[in-house]
Amino acid sequence: MRNGRGVAGLVVLALLGAGCSVPPPHPEVDARFAAGDFAVAPTPVWTLDTAVLGTATHSRAFALPEIPGEDMPMLAGLADGDYSKNPKGLRVLALDPSSGERLWLRDVGPVRQCAEEIDDTVLACYGDHRVVYLDVTDGRILGDISTDENVYHVRAANGVGYVSTRSEDMLVSRIRSGTYTELDTHWSATFDSPVPGRPASPAVFPDKNIVDVYSSGAHHIIDIDTGAPRFAFFGENPLPLRNDLYVNVSRAGDGALVEVILDGTGKVVTVVPVATLGLSPRPWANLGDDDVPLFLGDGAYDPISGAELWRNPATVEGTGGLDSAVLAAVGDTVIVRSSETRTFSGIDLRTGLTRWTTPWQDAYWARAGAIDGEHYVFGDYTGMHAIRASDGAMMWSVLWPEGVDPREMSVSETAGVLTVSSRFGSTVWAPSR
Numbered sequence: 001m002r003n004g005r006g007v008a009g010l011v012v013l014a015l016l017g018a019g020c021s022v023p024p025p026h027p028e029v030d031a032r033f034a035a036g037d038f039a040v041a042p043t044p045v046w047t048l049d050t051a052v053l054g055t056a057t058h059s060r061a062f063a064l065p066e067i068p069g070e071d072m073p074m075l076a077g078l079a080d081g082d083y084s085k086n087p088k089g090l091r092v093l094a095l096d097p098s099s100g101e102r103l104w105l106r107d108v109g110p111v112r113q114c115a116e117e118i119d120d121t122v123l124a125c126y127g128d129h130r131v132v133y134l135d136v137t138d139g140r141i142l143g144d145i146s147t148d149e150n151v152y153h154v155r156a157a158n159g160v161g162y163v164s165t166r167s168e169d170m171l172v173s174r175i176r177s178g179t180y181t182e183l184d185t186h187w188s189a190t191f192d193s194p195v196p197g198r199p200a201s202p203a204v205f206p207d208k209n210i211v212d213v214y215s216s217g218a219h220h221i222i223d224i225d226t227g228a229p230r231f232a233f234f235g236e237n238p239l240p241l242r243n244d245l246y247v248n249v250s251r252a253g254d255g256a257l258v259e260v261i262l263d264g265t266g267k268v269v270t271v272v273p274v275a276t277l278g279l280s281p282r283p284w285a286n287l288g289d290d291d292v293p294l295f296l297g298d299g300a301y302d303p304i305s306g307a308e309l310w311r312n313p314a315t316v317e318g319t320g321g322l323d324s325a326v327l328a329a330v331g332d333t334v335i336v337r338s339s340e341t342r343t344f345s346g347i348d349l350r351t352g353l354t355r356w357t358t359p360w361q362d363a364y365w366a367r368a369g370a371i372d373g374e375h376y377v378f379g380d381y382t383g384m385h386a387i388r389a390s391d392g393a394m395m396w397s398v399l400w401p402e403g404v405d406p407r408e409m410s411v412s413e414t415a416g417v418l419t420v421s422s423r424f425g426s427t428v429w430a431p432s433r
Contacts, residue, residue, distance in 0.1 A: 029430050031098040032070060032416040037431035038375035038386045041396040042418055046100035047427040048076065058091050067118050067136050068288060070416030073103050075123070075136065077114070087112050087127040092134060097415040097428060104139035108132055119157035119206045122180070126151045131163055133180040143180030157206035160186065164202040173202035173213050175227065189227035194218040209243035219246075221266075231266040239279045245306055247296060249275055259297055261306040270306045272297040274313075276322045284368045285328035285376065285413075293349070295326045300334070300352060310352025314338070314345050327366055328376045330389035335376050339364035346392050358392035365406075370413035377418060379411035384420060 029045050062077025073094035080089035087110035094103040111132060114125040122142065123134040131154050133142040149165035152173075156162070163176045163183055171193045178185035193200035193215045200215040204224065211222035219238050221230045235250035236257075244264030252258050257275035260268045274297035281294040281301075293300040299311035314336050317325040325336040327344075333355065334347040342364065345357045360366075362380035369378035375395060377386045383399040400406055408422045418429045 029098055031418075031428050031430035033370075033372050033418060033431050035373040036375070037433070038370075038372045038377050038418075039388075039395060040432050041386075041398055042429035043432050044420075044427050045098075045430045048095075048100070048425045058089065060088075062088065062090055062114075064092065064114055064123070065116055065118050066414055067121070072121075072136065072415055073097065074415045074417075087130075090114075090125065092123070092136075092139065094136065094139060097417040098430070100428070106134060106139040106141070108134060108141075109144075115153075115155050117155065117205075117207060119155065122156040124154040124156040124161065126154045126163075131161070131183075133161060145181065145183060147183065149174060152201065153203040155204050155206055156180070160206075162204035162206065162211075164204060166200065166202060170199035171197070173200050175202055175204060175211055175213075175222070177204075177224075177227065187227040189222070191220060191222070191229070194220040194232055205240065207242075208240055210240050212240055221246075230264070233262060233266050237277075237279050239281075241281060241294070241303075245303075247272075247279055247281060247294070249277075249279065261294075261296070261301065263306070270301060270308060272299065272301075273311070274298040274316060274322065276316060276324060278323050280324050280326075283324075283326045283328050285330075285371050289329070292329045295324055295334070297322075300349075312347055312352045312354065314347060314354055327378065328369060328371050328389075330371045330376050331373055333389040335387065335389060337363040337366050344387060344392060346389060356392035358387065358394065360394070368410055368412050370411065370418050377411060379406075379409050379420070381406045384411050 031045055058078040058080050060079040060082050062079040064075045064077040074097050076093040078091040078093055090108040090111050092106050092108055096103055108125055111125040111127045114123055121137050123136050125132045128150055129147050131145045133156055135142050152166050153164040161178055161180050166173045174190045176184040176188045191213050194213060195215040195218050198216045200213050202213045204211045209224055211224050213220040217236055218234045220232045223230055233248055235248040237249040239247050246262040249257055249259045259272035259275035261270040263269045276297055281296055282292055286292045293309055294303050295315055298313050298316045300309040302309055315326050316322045317339055327335045327337055332349045334349055336345050342361050343357050344360050344363055346355045348355050362382055365380040366378045369376055375386045375388055383397055385397045386395040388395055400409055410421050412419055419426045
């Protein structure tokens, strides 16, 4: 089973104002969940306590991404200064997701930030003129490279380090593909901004298999293997999905939004009849699941070809403009919310037909969450809850503790475990087996 891996995992650990002391021992427990484990309420097993983890030198939060895969540690970033200080001294702490036991601690040194994704087992971090690669399985530093140019973005995947830099005026971008010790072993290429006179943002996305130089609604797509230019496309909200599929929202002469899916050459392959303000083609609970259809406008689209599969108006809602109402794809059911009717609905993933509707007062507040193949666990204004995807039955509820701010509570999957987080830290919940 492939549990959905969401970017909410980044939020969970970014909230930790933590240091580097060893967490207290916890009972041996397997907190990783499998199919059907959320049929009954889980149990809290350990908490990342900022007071316990903090030290005098490294006591501030530093945002780190989640590691893909269900057998990897949880990472906590420990900094020696807040976001007003750049660069910041970074220590990376790895914890066993089930027990909270410290696995390793590594001093990375001064960096500005780290890559937003870990594509396999290497974390890439960078300062203005420095790139560091860290093996997340054991904490080894794989490479520490100095650069003459200003580093804007880094990623690492399959033994390749991608470093994107730009000139002082931000109009010229340089992208390098190399090893973890040499910047341009494979190729190096320079590109002007796709919008003359406007700053550009160069970045490589190995998970989508593309290189992208972006500026003011324009994307210049570049071949990730050679650095050769491919094509450009423009719009108010263009979004590369992967190497050969893109989605774009532009505005017609009468002001109406137009949404289309493009192929790997920039050619329109599908027109999305209902354009939405924001592009979130996969729900948060399924961000890492490439088998889930794309949900754009009021329809579902094949993630490979971009072809329309079905349409159902329940997949969008009006909250100051049309936006996606899709929360999760669980088994053969798409769970959507309605802020207007205060309900959840289940849509058949194959046909697009609505199979059930369940009243829920705080449906408008549901977001992110985790899935186990049969249930969707989410947080709302009152607490954490689970809904069964097959028929919409509410399985259980755990209310938030007295006095917490529900706006700061989030539920997500992180490293194969269920976490509930606030600005004070994260608690791991294990299945009640």
